[in-house]
Amino acid sequence: MKRIFEVAPWHVTTHEFKPEDKRLQESMTSLGNGYMGMRGFFDEDYSGDSLPGIYLGGVWFPDKTRVGWWKNGYPKYFGKVVNAVNFVKMNFEINGNKLDLAKDTFSDFCLDLNMKDAVLTRSFVVEKDGTKVKFNFERFVSVAQKELSVQKVSFQNLSKDPVKITVVSGIDADVRNEDANYDERFWDVKQINNDSVIAQTKPNDFGTPQFTSGMQSNYVTSMEETNQNVSDLATETTFETDLKTNETGIIEKRVIVVTSRDYNDPTSLVAGMNGLTKKVSEKSYDELLTAHKNIWAERWQQSDVKIEGDTEAQQGMRFNLFGLFSTYYGDDSRLNIGPKGFTGEKYGGATYWDTEAFAVPVYLGITKPEVTRNLLMYRYNQLDGAYVNAKEQGLKGALFPMVTFNGIECHNEWEITFEEIHRNGDIAFAIYNYTRYTGDKSYVLNEGSKVFTEISRFWADRVHFSQRNDQYMIHGVTGPDEYENNVDNNWNTNYLARWTLEYTLKVLKEVSPEQAEKLNVSEDEKAHWQDIIDRMYLPYDKDLDIFVQHDGFLDKDLKPVSAIPKDQLPLNQHWSWDKILRSPYIKQGDVLQVMYDFIDKFTPEQKKHNFDFYDQFTVHESSLSAAIYSVMAADLHYEDKAVALYERTARLDLDNYNNDTVDGLHITSMTGGWIAMVQGFAGMRVHDGVLSYRPFLPKKWDSYSFRQVFRNRIVEVTVDDKGNHFKLISGEPLEIQVNGKPVTLDSLQTS
Template identity: 45%
Template sequence: MNQEYITTHPWSIIEEGFDKELVQSSESLFSLGNGAMGQRANFEEQYSGETFQGSYIAGVYYPDKTRVGWWKNGYPEYFAKVLNAPNWIGIDISLNGQPLNLANCKKVAHFLRELNMKEGWYKRSFVATMPNDLEIAVEVVRFLSLDLDELGAIQYNVQLLNADAEVTVTPYVDGGIKNRDSNWDDKFWNITGIDSKQNRAFVESHTMKTQFKVCTFMGSELYVDGVKADEIPAVKKDEVSISHTYKLNLQKDETLTLIKYGGYTVDRNHPADKLVEVANRVLDQASKLGFEALLQMQKEAWAKIWEMSDIAIEGDVKAQQGIRFNIFQLNQTYLGKDSRLNIGPKGFTGEKYGGSTYWDTEAYCLPFYMATKNQEVAWNLLEYRYNHLQKAIENAEKLGFKNGAALYPMVTMNGEECHNEWEITFEEIHRNGAIAFAIYNYHRFTGDYSYIPKMGLEVLIGIARFWYQRVNFSEEKQQYVMLGVTGPNEYENNVNNNWYTNYLAKWCMEYAVDQAKIVSESYPEDYQRIISNTKLSPTEIEDWAKVADNIYFPFSEKHKVFLQQDGFLDKELVRVQDLDKSQRPINQKWSWDRILRSPYIKQADVLQGFYFFEDHFSQDELERHFDFYEPFTVHESSLSPCVHSIQAAKLGRMEQAYTFYLRTSRLDLDDYNKEVEEGLHITSMAGTWMSIVEGFGGMRVVDNVLSFTPQIPEQWKSYSFKINFRNQIVTITVSHKGSSFQISGDDSLGIQVHGKSITLMPGETVNT
């Protein structure tokens, strides 16, 4: 099966021709979202072939009880899952009593899907010959409104091509939905009310256990050749669904158009007893504006997003399509409006990973949102973690930690840990460091220190307390060691002294010491509040500093590199290039026993530390570590190629950097991992943006100054992007002739390019 079936186009994702084998992959690739809800690109009409139905509501989840054979103290009791929500897109079509179903049509011709990323809509069209020999042309346009984020809209056109026919159109809402990834096949939703009024319908429901209340609604309008048909629908409802059926006699060449509005109102945002009332208001607004006006609003909203976040590449359409697809999906998933929400690894495109928050947000996504949005968006991501601090303290308490030590969860919806693989839940504790690094990164980039005295220092205290308790003193080494951990490389579990984790622990404690000093001196009122809340003492701060100053790091004198963990050199060091290709990917071909004994690295581990803390190490040290570890890296994590691309670019190895970039940018479009039907890799998409901006563009903040070291792949003619640096918009264009810089607004800005200081003035272009 050919997975590279997407037509190359700079602004659209296009599929030409109907292939049943590709339906589920396309359902992922053509997914829609607006930050508040999202859905896979399922057909509106009936389809009896293989399909993965999925609609999701941001922040609505279910605690699916953990399913493990061996229960251990500290295990989370459930895995929080984003729920497959009631389905509002359904529109059954039948002609002379024959249902439209692409799985059993005699012929499907001119099949075309397009996801227009520039304007934020999805279109599907085809000509079908039905089993009863009726030939019809269908065109469907769908979008989820950015302006009215509880609303989605569908325009469904059916034209009769070869005969007159009775056409039956049945829009419906189906609440009888299950998750594909349910552990116990629990009933996730309880339907509490189903109502119909004229051409509108409402299904009220709540989630079991978590008690989120949701109203799923629809409204429909019918037209024949553009003239409104005032048909009264026949209403049918059962315990979980409601449908409206319209029957019309159409003549050959006439076109029936159904406009369907639908969506969700949720008690996260409205009083629980007003959800139907609010849904009616949304439908009133939609009906008053109409489909075309709503679509025009959608185009304008996306134009504003692209104005700031676009990366334009000249001379390489596949690369251009790849980066825009990544930027588009990131914006569909999270727009930063609500600090209660976060960015799940699959976004609204599937159920894998439970739709929950991982350390991916702080390590990979924050830089994208800081540079392409206003800083309030990044603030909201940090506030999300502050709001979960008490839960992080409770998570640590379950594992035996005391005194306000905080362990942020590997996977969460509400701050509680809900990941149940012991080697990750208990041992992949480096996630704590990513939270602290994000606080540092936010201050470094925005220049805004206010988060730290207001919220951040309390987070840093909890994290420092965790690391202080997690290490122990080795009499043998006369240093502090960290036993039984899993680093970012999940192909090594339960190892001692993972260098990356040890280095993060040291840095986190030192950073907490420094910030406590600054806040105590410059924000005394905040500091007193924090001391009162945390019972922090000067002695405790001194203890952190002493431990941080004496942490052990495994090092090889022979190779002059830090070792990924104590026993790394005991492995059989066979490079990936010498591994039989039939053995790849090893996570599908090998037993876990064999993987854990191998030298193979799933994703950047030591090199992740060199990415975070590159100013702590020389270029020679980076080169030595890159040359030692990259040959053992299989890149079987979506988060791996971007870090390696950035570092290859820093080392001036642009061909290698470009190869890694293409891998990360087209990971889903070309389905490198052969799993795109499960959903997209949303958080790694931010790494694609980083590969260009931080990798090729060399963007950094050095000594409080925005800095660039631009390079360009030989495959490109030019590329350009914008950065919102401290509320000043800088435009960078790079070609083989050199680079140019512009600044919008009224103020000048000093930057560095290849180490040279330059002042950007409004209205002027600086060429280097």
């Protein structure tokens, strides 16, 4: 664990600059507004190690998959988020000498991410060739005007003599992706002038769209504009000012960013960009910032989680919610939640099953239902791609991709592309989860029934019948525990396949005759599905009374994690892949993931036996792991373990638990803090349409409170040393259950 930021309720702040932690700082101070975002890299050039990155929602490139052995069905390309044209670039000279914190002497350094207002600031005093100048940087990407990026830089002369400050600011298309197969640029500049760049992603051989982006800058400053320089790849404007002792200069840079996702042709894109630039140029900096802050205030008003008595836990929770909101707030149904969001390039930046399994439960509780419905529509709109994925494997129905931008599988690891098919069940579960939580059946009985039907057709073709055992089985899969590949009868996968078929048959009984006709499920199909349900093999060990993760798991050398020398952890950074695959060690919940999904369908004894068994082998080297185990531990009244696992999931990136935050934040796992608290500590469940709680207060906390959206109401829950308090903030009266007893909410309630 490495902590490089100070602990505070609303801020992520450091007063130290260590070059070896530069990438960590960049990841942790990333900004985003759902439309675009950027790592917290410096505005000015930095000659040391850094990972500058700006990313635009829905803009990507199909980089050719490069393997020495090609297999039928293998994804033809690896989809990756494209590092956008650098529009924040601003360089500074002091008496003609360029500022570079990798080389310069400086003091009073402060880097601060204000999570409440979503503003990043940086300040320092630099001493250079006998001069002394204080710099202050401020940056935000507006949630009030999604296409707007704003920077404000001030510089104060602390020297005895006058100082000339030169600012060279521009838009630079000479950018690359660090993870590219080749060291090529992904952008071709189509048009460039004094204040704008129009660039298009390079042509590709896979029939995927090319994207055009336009960036136009506008400045507000009293500095003198002295030069314009336009090259093939960049446009620069130079400003100069002479500062007397203690005098301060200021420059604001506003950039409008548009893409072809919102404009049909280059002419309309340029017109849209010009119109937005004019619109924002008419407003002051304070007006732009206030509009941005007001929307963030509304978001926090509805979804803030307050923790008293533990500032580390409070900071972790807000950092997680901030990362989620910066990535996705449901404004665009064409977008989804990438595992790195706008904070890095790893994993390609595309959609994973994380959205359905981890993000949907949180968004159901903190936003209006339309946000989650957009996430479900995203998958429905990509059914055509899911048909292609199944066909590539020689199977019927739909196989939703493990990784995608457009519905077509685009991951470049075979064990995930071919084998991690539990994602089909996770996507089906998300529809069920939305339906039971919101009470809204309009999706499941229409678009959702189509998704269920096509997934069921896939499962029915993917299983095989074992004559020897008189049961259906699924061989050659990878479960959520990616430290085991190509296993037979992964319990998680088999359970989800059986459940999906069972729930699909239930849905088909409720759809309208018109929808049933469209789905065209024959009676023979239904009978076959029911036979699979009745005779699906689910590995179980009677002596241990556990569901066995897969055939052969119990034949491994079952030594607990405690037997591993600490200097060999994390395993994925010390052991060979072969050694990991042969070990019993579990990357993340597998059996326990399904038990969490259907937590009320299992007996207390089943939950206890399975948790106690699998917990001892789990290394939590997936960012998604700790939250699930925290909820299960809380359900079993293992309160100390539940709290410890909450701390791990809430501060995963802030404390760099897995030593991999340099690549970017783990956005989808930022759901973990909310899940662990609300479903774990507060014991929130939905039973037959009734919201229920079984809260407890962690020993080291004084209190916690949160607001939860549920069926057109907002409920406020507070747990402190005096008891449990429930308040209906908005909506009609609601009957809930608290510790198994009914409570009607129409005003402040305490139980």
